[in-house]
Amino acid sequence: MEITGLILAGGRGTRMGNRDKGLIPFDGQPLVSHVVRRLQPQVQHLLINANQNLQTYSAFGLPLCSDVSADFAGPLAGLQAGLMRCKTSHLMAVPCDAPLLPLDLVSRLLQGLQTDGADAAFAVTHEGEVVQPHPVFCLLRVHVLDQLNQFLESGGRSMLRWFATLRVAQVPFSDTMAFCNLNTLEELRRHEHRSICEQVALAPATGGSEKLP
Numbered sequence: 207m208e209i210t211g212l213i214l215a216g217g218r219g220t221r222m223g224n225r226d227k228g229l230i231p232f233d234g235q236p237l238v239s240h241v242v243r244r245l246q247p248q249v250q251h252l253l254i255n256a257n258q259n260l261q262t263y264s265a266f267g268l269p270l271c272s273d274v275s276a277d278f279a280g281p282l283a284g285l286q287a288g289l290m291r292c293k294t295s296h297l298m299a300v301p302c303d304a305p306l307l308p309l310d311l312v313s314r315l316l317q318g319l320q321t322d323g324a325d326a327a328f329a330v331t332h333e334g335e336v337v338q339p340h341p342v343f344c345l346l347r348v349h350v351l352d353q354l355n356q357f358l359e360s361g362g363r364s365m366l367r368w369f370a371t372l373r374v375a376q377v378p379f380s381d382t383m384a385f386c387n388l389n390t391l392e393e394l395r396r397h398e399h400r401s402i403c404e405q406v407a408l409a410p411a412t413g414g415s416e417k418l419p
Contacts, residue, residue, distance in 0.1 A: 207295065209312060211249035212288035213241050214281050214342065215302035216257040216273055226259050228302035232394060240305035242266060248312035249298055253291060255284040280363050281342050282354065289351040297346045303388040307343070308379060315345040318377035325350050327375040331382040339376065340385040341365040 215228035215238055228238035238254065246252050256263045257272050264270060271291040273283040281301070288297055296319075298312050308314070311329070319327035328344040330337050342365065350372060357368045379385070388394045 207316075208250040209248075209296045209298050209316070209345070210251040210253060210288070210292045210294045211245045211312075212271075212284070212292075212297055212299040213238060213245065213252070213254045213302050214284040214288075214299055215263065216255045216284045216287075217278060217280070227388065228254075228256070229259060229262060230303075230388075230394065232305050232388075237305055237388065238263070238266065238302045241300060241302055241307065242268070244305070244307050244309060245298070245300055245311075248309070251294060253288055254302075255287050279358070281365060282358060282363060282368060285344075285346070286351070286354055286358060289346065289348055289354065292348050295348055297348060299342065299344050299346070301342045301387055304343070304385065305388075306381075306384045308381065308384050311343065311379075312345065314379070315343075315375075315377050318375040319345055319347075322375040323373070324375040325372040326369060327377050328369065329379050329385055330376045331379055331385060333382065337376075338382070338385075339366060341369055342387070343385060344369075 217227065229236045232240060242252065253269050253271055254263050254266065255271050255273070257278060260270060269291070271287040273279060273287050275283060285299055288299060298315070300307055315327040315329065326344055326346045329340040331340065332338065353371060354368065357371065362368055
C-alpha cells in the first residue's frame with residue numbers, strides 16, 4: 207500500500223506574529239525541514255500545503271498544493287487541497303510545526319484504521335485521565351473527500367466536528383510533547399531545548415554530533 211504524506215503549512219501564523227510558521231528557524235533549520243525528515247521515510251509520496259511564500263517552499267523540492275479558497279480557512283481546507291491532489295488510497299496529514307512527531311506515526315495510525323475498518327484515524331494522548339485528541343495528525347482514506355467538500359460548503363471548519371461525521375479510530379500515543387503545536391515562541395524554545403537534549407542522549411559513543419532524522 208502506498209500512502210501520500212501532507213504537511214499542512216497553509217496558515218497565517220497569527221499567534222507567531224503573522225510569521226509563516228513552517229519557515230521559522232528551529233534548531234538551525236526551518237520547522238518544515240524537520241517535519242519533512244521525520245515524515246518522509248514513513249510515506250511513499252509527500253506534499254506541502256502552502257498558501258504563501260510558495261517560491262520558498264518550492265525550494266524543498268516537493269510538490270505544493272494550495273487551498274481552493276483564498277481566505278485561510280484552516281486545516282480542513284488544507285486537507286481538501288491534499289485529498290484533491292492525492293494519487294494514493296490514503297493521505298497522512300501532519301502540521302508544519304511538529305518537529306518531534308513520532309517516527310512510527312503512520313504505521314500505528316494505519317494499524318488502528320485497518321483494525322477498526324475506519325474512514326480515518328488520528329492520534330490521541332492522555333493527560334491524567336483526560337484524553338487529548340490531536341486531529342491534525344490524521345490518516346484518511348481518500349474517499350472522504352466528498353464528505354469533506356460537503357462539510358466545508360455548509361460552513362464547517364472544526365476538524366473534530368467533521369470527524370464526528372465519519373467512522374474514526376483514535377490511536378493512543380504516550381508522548382504528549384511530540385504532538386504539541388508550536389503556536390508561540392515560548393513553545394518553540396521549549397521544544398528546541400528538548401530536541402537538543404535528545405540529540406545529546408542519542409549521539410554515538412564516539413562523540414559524533416549526528417542529528418535525529
